[in-house]
Amino acid sequence: xxxxxxxxxxxxxxxxxTWGPYGxxxxxxxxxxxxxxxxxxxxxxxxxxxxxCTQGGADVLExxxxxxxxxxxxxxVLVEAETIAEAVASRPQRKLVLKxxxxxxxxxxxxxxxx
Numbered sequence: 868x869x870x871x872x873x874x875x876x877x878x879x880x881x882x883x884x885t886w887g888p889y890g891x892x893x894x895x896x897x898x899x900x901x902x903x904x905x906x907x908x909x910x911x912x913x914x915x916x917x918x919x920c921t922q923g924g925a926d927v928l929e930x931x932x933x934x935x936x937x938x939x940x941x942x943x944v945l946v947e948a949e950t951i952a953e954a955v956a957s958r959p960q961r962k963l964v965l966k967x968x969x970x971x972x973x974x975x976x977x978x979x980x981x982x
Contacts (some may be wrong), residue, residue: 895961922934946960961975
């Protein structure tokens with residue numbers, strides 16, 4: 868499908884719901900599952916798995932202001948890894964998660980503020 872130019876995307880449709888008890892909204896973990904399911908072995912394949920879970924979804928949904936460039940939303944997950952493939956395969960701890968530039972989790976713990 869990739870060679871045919873078909874855009875692919877992945878999602879996580881809930882957190883432990885009746886359709887799928889494994890959802891946790893972690894797209895890095897979803898990329899790991901895609902790699903495992905499809906027997907991905909090469910770094911380039913693991914990079915593609917993450918692309919499907921991140922940029923692929925944005926492409927299919929035609930999202931604006933998505934990606935790593937000036938002016939985009941500051942949605943990012945920081946992990947310690949030397950390569951994208953290592954980040955997918957090694958299950959690193961999520962050191963910091965930002966949503967629109969605001970920290971929402973550190974070291975696996977959600978940050979809550981009083982509304």
